[in-house]
Amino acid sequence: MRPVLIAGGGLTGLVAAERLARGGTPAVVLEGQAEAGGACRSLEAEGYTFDHTGHLLHVQRAETETYLAELGVWERLAIHDRRASVVIGGHTTPYPVQIHTHGLAPEVRRDCLLGFIRAWARDGGSEPADFREWVLERFGDGLARHFFFPYNSKLYRAEPEDLSLDWVGRYVPKPKIEEVVDGALGLHDAAVGYNATFRYPRSGGIRLLPDAVAERVPDLRLGREIVRIHLREKWLELAGGERLEWECLLSTIALPTLLDRLLDELPEEVTHAHRSLRxxxxxxxxxxxxxxxxxxxxxxxxxxxxxxxxxxxxxxxxxxxxxxxxxxxxxxxxxxxxxxxxxxxxxxxxxxxxxxxxxxxxxxxxxxxxxxxxxxxVFDHSRRGAVAVLRRFLGDRGVVLAGRWAEWKYSAMEDAVLDGMRAARQVAESR
Ligand SMILES: Cc1cc2nc3c(=O)[nH]c(=O)nc-3n(C[C@H](O)[C@H](O)[C@H](O)COP(=O)(O)OP(=O)(O)OC[C@H]3O[C@@H](n4cnc5c(N)ncnc54)[C@H](O)[C@@H]3O)c2cc1C
Missing domain, CATH: 3.90.660.20 (Protoporphyrinogen oxidase, mitochondrial; domain 2)
Structure with missing residues (x-):
């Protein structure tokens, strides 16, 4: 039987391979870079350790904790109470700003407070159509103007009205009016939100996590960039010309990269969906x-x-x-x-x-x-439809997609671990 090929040795691909190996299913991980770990890599230089970018662990599921303990990672993590602030016009106030406006300039604080109270009094129960309407209805125009609109436009390089609501619920907590008023007066200092505490390795960077998984992956091939993929004939080609055939392809590489590599003739609908990804x-x-x-x-x-x-x-x-x-x-x-x-x-x-x-x-x-x-x-209005088309097309051809960028979503390391586990189950069941 041909092996399972896993495209990408980031956290999702590594966890999937480790779980398949436990269950006795041979899998080969093909990672383009010289090191595994993807976005969770860390580098060392002159006594400093740098993660590829800030990576803090938020563990919400017992299943994840058990897994990290099995890997020997859990006891090497320290728990921290988040210390995060927002800086507006040179004034610093604790995050999340909606319940901590007390540190802002008085006129900004007034805008935020009045805007929130007006929105709260209006609360007409109408369904917002986009991120712009959602913010105005939930937080009011002051917080919108001073924080939510400029911050999200800077991060997503998109206008608030171009963003859908598919991502906001989990990441942006809704405050009560008492919390907002107390926060404007500096009467409380409660840390709220999905990441009020986090875990991080006591020493070394976040690579501790993918490295611990990688140690348990029997066939991890580094420096193997996938350059061409033939879905119908079930083979792929690596930089350098090596060709590998698969029984099942599990892809964790970013959806646009995967589609760029496809040699099959793509239906117009798929090409259109591919081009619309932002x-x-x-x-x-x-x-x-x-x-x-x-x-x-x-x-x-x-x-x-x-x-x-x-x-x-x-x-x-x-x-x-x-x-x-x-x-x-x-x-x-x-x-x-x-x-x-x-x-x-x-x-x-x-x-x-x-x-x-x-x-x-x-x-x-x-x-x-x-x-x-x-x-x-970027969760714009075409994302959901485009992803559905692409998932259907690839799924019909036996490709399993897993992970933040393969599923074209917003997710954290814990999700990558769970995605890897789910994908391994799906692959094992399909054989
Ligand atoms: C800016 C930023 C901040 C983040 N902060 C946090 C945080 O604080 N906490 C948290 O929990 N999560 C955070 N995350 C999310 C976290 O990084 C991801 O959920 C997780 O790393 C996803 O892992 P993955 O394996 O799905 O993807 P990746 O890590 O991207 O793995 C995909 C792998 O595929 C490889 N690859 C790509 N193309 C090819 C090819 N052609 N051939 C072979 N291999 C290929 C890549 O090299 C990579 O190793 C953050 C992400 C970003 C971008």
């Missing part, structure tokens, strides 16, 4: 810096349009990631796919950090740039 890249500027971190926060959100970054983190505030007396900075910028000068964007970000007192340029010891592409799927 996403952004993330440029992560990682700095190893001498001296104390300029902030005790784990990370800061920056909605202001004139700043190039949307988030700045200080990962050494939650992990042992820098030599004694030094710290790390992780700066995230959202870029359109395939465009823009990465170096120039990183330089602009560094200048802005210096200008805003977050970086002393003479203390920078290590500087690394990483581009994650794709990084965030």
């Amino acid at each position: 996403w952004v890249r993330v440029l992560n500027l990682a700095l190893g810096v001498e001296g104390e971190a300029p902030s005790a926060e784990h990370w800061l959100y920056f909605p202001d349009e004139e700043l190039p970054y949307y988030r700045v983190g200080f990962p050494s505030n939650h992990g042992n990631l820098a030599p004694a007396g030094c710290h790390t900075v992780s700066v995230e910028l959202s870029l359109d796919p395939g465009s823009g000068d990465v170096e120039a964007s990183a330089d602009a970000a560094e200048r802005a950090l210096v200008e805003h007192g977050l970086l002393d340029p003479t203390s920078v010891r290590v500087r690394r740039l990483t581009v994650i592409d794709p990084a965030y799927v």
